[in-house]
Amino acid sequence: AQRVTQPEKLLSVFKGAPVELKCNYSYSGSPELFWYVQYSRQRLQLLLRHISRESIKGFTADLNKGETSFHLKKPFAQEEDSAMYYCALSGYGGATNKLIFGTGTLLAVQP
């Protein structure tokens, strides 16, 4: 079965602290992994995807096929990073043509 697991509903850190939002997946084909972010009162938007290998707003994520993980990391959290983060999965050879979302992690960065 295709599944995305985000074990933390809420992650609270202080400004300047490192952040890691966990994401594990289950997929029978070749996965495409995404992180989407939803800031307060803004639309859901792509933060990054694994094939681009970019660092966006200081965030990075590495696809680890052995551990079936795609954790999101940032070395120094900023208050403006406070938002809901969704890990999502699509791909070839497994699921049909749809994006599967995890349950989301609310990141709260305290001043």
Add this chain to the structure above:
Amino acid sequence: DTEVTQTPKHLVMGMTNKKSLKCEQHMGHRAMYWYKQKAKKPPELMFVYSYEKLSINESVPSRFSPECPNSSLLNLHLHALQPEDSALYLCASSPRDSTDTQYFGPGTRLTVL
């Protein structure tokens, strides 16, 4: 134009009303999606249109009826809704299919009385 637009922003309707939600994109994307999102929950897929044809219906009740009049426009027709259908309805588009980045609209906040 690199955004997905949705109208109306807010909609309040009674259980006997008929209304429609509209979604538009001018990015030349060939896949369009409707999602339902409840507070503090991830989006739930409802429908996928691929090249203007309905390709996925996630067992959505028939009181929701999608329509894709052309490659830029997506409608969701609503009839005889229930209070539990109150939610944020999101539209999204992507260049070809779900392996591409999806671009989301701001959503329509629907309240069913």
